[in-house]
Every structure is written in structure tokens, then in C-alpha cells.
Amino acid sequence: MKDLGWKPNRLSPVPLHRQIEEYIKGKILNGEWTIGTKIPSQRQLADSLCVNRSTVVTALDELTAQGLLEGKKGGGTKVINNTWSLLAANPPLDWNSYVRSGIHHPNLPTVQEINRAEFYPDMIRLGTGELSPELLPYKQMQNIWDRLSVRMMSLGYEEPKGDLFLRQAVTEHLKNIGIHTSPSSVLIVSGALQALQLISIGLLHRGSSVLLEKPSYLYSVHVFQSAGMKLVGVPMDEQGIQTSFLPRYRKQYGGALLYSIPSFHNPTGILMTENRRKDLLTTCEQERLPIVEDDVYRDLWMDCPPPMPLKANDKNGNVLYVGSLSKTVSPGLRIGWVVGPEPVIERLADIKMQTDYGSSSLSQWAAAEWLSSGLYQEHLSYIRRELKSRRDATIDLLQKHFGNIASWNVPKGGFYIWLRFIPSIPIRELFEKALKEGILLNPGNVYDRDTTQYIRISCSYASLSDMEYGLARLSIIIRDLMNKCELPRT
Ligand SMILES: Cc1ncc(COP(=O)(O)O)c(C=O)c1O
Numbered sequence: 001m002k003d004l005g006w007k008p009n010r011l012s013p014v015p016l017h018r019q020i021e022e023y024i025k026g027k028i029l030n031g032e033w034t035i036g037t038k039i040p041s042q043r044q045l046a047d048s049l050c051v052n053r054s055t056v057v058t059a060l061d062e063l064t065a066q067g068l069l070e071g072k073k074g075g076g077t078k079v080i081n082n083t084w085s086l087l088a089a090n091p092p093l094d095w096n097s098y099v100r101s102g103i104h105h106p107n108l109p110t111v112q113e114i115n116r117a118e119f120y121p122d123m124i125r126l127g128t129g130e131l132s133p134e135l136l137p138y139k140q141m142q143n144i145w146d147r148l149s150v151r152m153m154s155l156g157y158e159e160p161k162g163d164l165f166l167r168q169a170v171t172e173h174l175k176n177i178g179i180h181t182s183p184s185s186v187l188i189v190s191g192a193l194q195a196l197q198l199i200s201i202g203l204l205h206r207g208s209s210v211l212l213e214k215p216s217y218l219y220s221v222h223v224f225q226s227a228g229m230k231l232v233g234v235p236m237d238e239q240g241i242q243t244s245f246l247p248r249y250r251k252q253y254g255g256a257l258l259y260s261i262p263s264f265h266n267p268t269g270i271l272m273t274e275n276r277r278k279d280l281l282t283t284c285e286q287e288r289l290p291i292v293e294d295d296v297y298r299d300l301w302m303d304c305p306p307p308m309p310l311k312a313n314d315k316n317g318n319v320l321y322v323g324s325l326s327k328t329v330s331p332g333l334r335i336g337w338v339v340g341p342e343p344v345i346e347r348l349a350d351i352k353m354q355t356d357y358g359s360s361s362l363s364q365w366a367a368a369e370w371l372s373s374g375l376y377q378e379h380l381s382y383i384r385r386e387l388k389s390r391r392d393a394t395i396d397l398l399q400k401h402f403g404n405i406a407s408w409n410v411p412k413g414g415f416y417i418w419l420r421f422i423p424s425i426p427i428r429e430l431f432e433k434a435l436k437e438g439i440l441l442n443p444g445n446v447y448d449r450d451t452t453q454y455i456r457i458s459c460s461y462a463s464l465s466d467m468e469y470g471l472a473r474l475s476i477i478i479r480d481l482m483n484k485c486e487l488p489r490t
Contacts, residue, residue: 004040004048016051020059028068028082037079039069105222110431110446117440124470127442128461129266129415130331135386135460137329137379144369148362157357160349162188162337163364169371170323170337177298178312179321179339187345188367189352190334190359192296192324193221196259198338198348198355199292199320200227208256211249211289213241215448217266218259229256233448238409240265240272243279250287257290263306264297264414267447267456271412274307281310285318296324296336299380301413302388317341325367327415328380335359335367387415390459394467398457401475405482408457415460418444421453423482430455433477439470 008019027033039045042060046053060077063069071077107115117123161167167183174181189195196218204210206228212218214233224231232253234245241260249255260280262272272280284291293310311321317340324336338348352358370376391410394417398408408419427443434441444454462470 004045007049008051017055017058017062020045020049020051020056021062024059024063025068028079031082033079035079035082038076039079041076104226107222108220108446110443111220113435114440114442114446117435120438123438123440124466125440125458125461126467126470126474127440127456127458129442129456129458130327130461131383132461132463134463135383140370140375140379141330141366144366144373144375148365148369154361156361158188158359158361158364160353160358161186161345162358163361163368166335166364166368166371167337169368170339173371173376174321174323174339178308181339185339185342185345187338187349187352188359188364189336189338190356191326191331192294192322192336193223194334194352194359195320195322195336195338195348196221196223196292196294198351199257200224200229202348202351203344204229204256209253210257210259211246211253211255212259213261213265213268215267215444215451215454216259217261217294217447219448220446236265236268236270238270239276240270241276241280243276243283246283246289247287250289255289257292258284259292259294260310261294261297262310263295264300264411264416266297266414267416267442267444267454268418269409269411269414269416271306277307277310278313281313281318285316289318291319292322293319294322296322296327297414298323299328300384300387300415302384302391303412306413311339320344325370328383329367329370329376333363333367335363387413387459390464390467391417393464394457394459394471397468397471401471405475405478411459415458417457417459419455419457421455421478424453425478425481426485427452427455430474430477430481433481434474437473437477439473441474 006023008016008023010016012019024033024039033039040048042053042056045056049056060069060071064071067081068079069077070080106112118125118128161184164183166188167186170186170188171181171183189198200223204227209230209232210218210224211232211234213236216233218224219231230253232249232255234249235242240262246258262277262280264271280291291310295309298306298309309321311319320338320340322336322338325333326336338345395410398406398417398419402408402419405423406419406421408417411417427445431441431443442456442458444451444456447456
């Protein structure tokens with residue numbers, strides 16, 4: 001019998017059989033004794049370890065009881081299991097240390113709270129950035145599934161850039177807004193957020209800076225920061241991002257890319273004017289600064305269509321254009337697209353294949369049907385009417401309850417009203433007090449750390465009665481806070 005190279009420590013307070021048990025467990029855990037390995041006989045072990053046979057038997061019996069070993073009469077004892085779950089029983093694995101070491105940054109604590117609270121029953125969600133269940137097209141979706149079920153469909157993986165029929169439908173849809181492209185320059189993604197994720201890991205190196213509007217939706221997710229990038233906020237005015245800052249910021253922070261939401265910006269609702277769009281395109285061309293144009297709200301105009309997307313005037317392929325069905329049809333479909341130069345699209349498609357082998361083909365067929373059947377445009381007319389009436393009602397309520405304590409924009413489309421408090425309000429306290437009363441808020445600092453006196457109101461989610469109650473109640477909570485803190489009223 002070869003020497004095992006180890007002996008139990010007789011001076012240790014740990015009983016000999018326990019030491020042997022741990023030793024054998026270690027061998028299994030390390031993969032030295034893999035499943036199926038026949039371990040030395042009881043006698044061999046006793047000899048090698050210089051212990052009584054009964055000590056070995058106690059250790060082996062324990063390991064057998066734990067499911068790691070199995071003894072067969074005449075066939076010796078074998079390793080039959082090495083699962084982490086079995087081994088984790090003793091000692092327990094410290095998963096928290098793994099959780100802390102993960103590469104991706106966690107959400108902001110407030111965002112985590114919002115994500116949880118959104119699913120509490122009867123919560124009034126004043127800032128949620130999605131269509132209300134009342135506005136989601138359940139019936140039309142049912143019709144689409146019925147139609148699809150009689151079509152011959154492949155249940156396999158789709159090609160790397162996504163289903164060709166859907167990419168064709170997307171290119172047709174984009175023609176209506178002045179973007180002329182072909183399916184080979186389109187990548188189907190699982191929502192616009194995935195497009196941003198792919199761009200962050202596929203096109204930029206660690207340490208790069210991303211310029212963006214301040215505030216921005218992008219601050220509320222940690223896609224670029226988790227890939228080692230810095231976000232550099234550029235001031236906005238009522239026409240959009242202030243392009244005059246860009247050359248200096250580009251130089252000072254070495255910006256590698258500009259991320260912008262020109263149409264019905266999240267969270268401010270600002271619509272970038274046509275002139276500002278021209279300026280932005282020209283400045284970025286001069287600065288050799290690529291643009292990611294996030295246009296997920298474009299189709300939700302209320303009064304008149306917004307100016308053409310930046311991408312429509314992008315003759316040099318500087319703009320990566322991102323769209324999605326989440327805000328107009330269904331966030332649950334998880335279907336969006338990126339349009340850009342072919343090498344970029346191929347790079348992103350390659351990473352997407354390595355990430356998830358493509359977006360759900362069922363969702364892709366449904367999306368193609370939405371876009372190609374005319375149903376999408378029909379549904380949009382309804383949504384625009386509804387959003388407009390919700391916006392008007394919300395503005396009336398703000399005038400009624402917040403007239404002397406806040407100011408706000410009147411959005412021309414999209415979901416958001418950016419409410420600025422005139423007296424200084426402790427927003428965290430406001431958030432907590434409102435939450436206790438079943439009212440969920442989206443505080444402004446989620447979209448920019450320094451933006452402490454704002455909340456994002458969304459006209460798209462809460463029903464009119466919830467909005468009425470929620471805003472009235474909120475104004476009372478604010479006035480109570482003002483009294484408590486003796487805040488100046490103007
Ligand atoms: C500007 C912007 N981009 C992207 C997203 C994410 O959209 P999707 O559901 O398509 O991933 C959102 C969602 O709130 C958003 O506001």
C-alpha cells in the first residue's frame with residue numbers, strides 16, 4: 001500500500017475519525033478522487049494512517065451517510081458524489097464573498113428598492129417608465145400568437161443578427177423616419193438595454209469615458225461602469241444636450257463615445273430641437289466622437305412627430321441607432337434593435353451569440369408580425385391619444401397640488417414629467433414616507449447623483465384615479481416635511 005503522504009494529528013483536539021473524514025472529503029473536493037474512484041480498503045487506510053480499523057470505519061460510515069461514498073460487498077468503496085451542495089454542508093460555502101467579488105456593479109440601493117416595490121400589491125407607481133397594464137395590447141398580442149401558431153415556424157436558433165424577416169420589417173419601419181438601411185446592418189437584441197450592454201463590452205476598452213446628458217437614464221443602470229468605463233455628464237438646456245461643452249469635455253475626459261436620448265429624454269422629457277440635432281451631428285463628426293442614439297421613445301409623440309433621428313442625417317456612419325418595442329408594445333417581449341456600420345453590427349452579433357445565442361425566436365416572430373402587419377402603427381395612434389390625455393390630466397393635477405412648491409416641463413411625447421421642488425426637500429425621506437403610504441417614487445438622484453431636488457413623474461403607468469390620489473397625497477407629505485423642517489416656501 002503506497003503511503004498517502006498524510007497522517008492525522010494525534011495532538012489535535014479534533015477526533016481522529018473526524019480528521020480522516022475531512023481528509024478524504026478534501027481529496028474528493030479537490031478532484032483528486034473523482035467520482036468512481038475506488039478508495040483504499042479499510043485495512044490499507046488504517047495501516048497507512050496508523051489508526052485502528054474501527055476509526056477508519058467510523059470516518060467511512062460518515063462519508064457514506066453524507067452520500068459521498070458507497071461500499072459494495074466484495075467490490076470495495078467508491079466515490080459516488082462530489083456535488084457542491086453535499087460538500088457545502090460542512091463547512092458552509094461563503095457565497096457572500098462571491099457576490100461581493102462579481103464583476104458587474106450592483107444597482108443603486110434605491111433602484112433595488114424600486115424594483116422590489118413595483119411588485120407590491122396595490123402600489124401606486126407615480127414614476128414607472130412603462131405602459132400601464134390598461135394600455136398594453138393583450139388582445140392584439142393574442143391575435144398575433146393565433147396567427148403565428150398556424151404558420152410553419154422553426155423552433156431552432158435564429159441567425160446571429162436575428163430573424164431575417166424581423167430585420168426586414170425593422171428596415172421598412174425605419175424608412176418611415178428617414179433611416180435607410182439594409183437588414184445586414186441591423187442586429188436584433190433583447191431590448192435596448194442589451195444593445196447598450198453589447199456596445200459597452202464590444203466596442204470600448206476599460207478606462208474609456210462615455211459622454212452623456214446630465215441627468216440620464218444611463219446613470220440608473222451600471223452597464224458601462226461595470227465594464228470599467230466612466231460616465232461624464234454634459235449639461236442640458238430645454239433644447240437638449242449643450243453641444244458647446246463637447247469639444248472641451250472630449251479633450252478633458254477623453255470621451256470615447258456619446259450616448260444621447262434626443263427624443264423625449266428619460267428622465268427630463270426634453271425633445272432635442274432640429275437645430276440642436278444638426279449641431280450635435282456636426283460637432284461629433286468634427287470631434288470624431290461616435291454617437292449612440294437611444295430612440296426608444298420616438299414613436300410616442302403626442303402633438304406632432306419629432307424631428308428626424310440623428311441617424312437619418314448620418315452620412316458617415318457615426319451613429320449607432322437603438323430602438324425597441326418595450327415602450328410602445330410590450331417590455332416583456334424583450335425585442336429591440338441596433339443599426340450601424342456592418343463591422344460594428346457583426347462584432348455585436350458575435351458577442352450576442354456568445355452571450356445568449358440570440359433573442360427568443362418566439363418574440364422575434366411576434367415582433368415581425370407587429371411591425372409588418374400594420375398593427376404597430378394602428379396601436380400607436382391609440383397609445384398617442386391615451387398618453388396625451390394622461391399627460392394633460394397629470395399637468396392639471398400638478399397645477400392643482402404643486403403650483404407653489406414645484407416647477408415642471410410639459411412633455412411633447414414619451415412618458416416623463418421632470419418635477420423640480422422649489423423648497424429644498426429631503427428626497428430620501430420623501431421617498432420613504434411615500435412608500436409607507438403605498439406611493440412609489442423615482443427620485444431624481446437615480447438619474448444623476450447631484451440632482452437632489454427632482455422626482456420623475458411618468459404619465460404612462462398609474463391610472464387616472466391613482467394619479468389623482470397619489471399626487472394629492474404626495475403634496476400633503478411634502479407640506480408636512482416642509483413644516484417639520486421649517487423649510488422656506490419659495
Ligand atoms: C432611454 C432608455 N433606453 C433603454 C431602456 C431599456 O429598454 P428595453 O426595455 O428595450 O431594454 C429604457 C427603459 O426605461 C430607457 O428609458
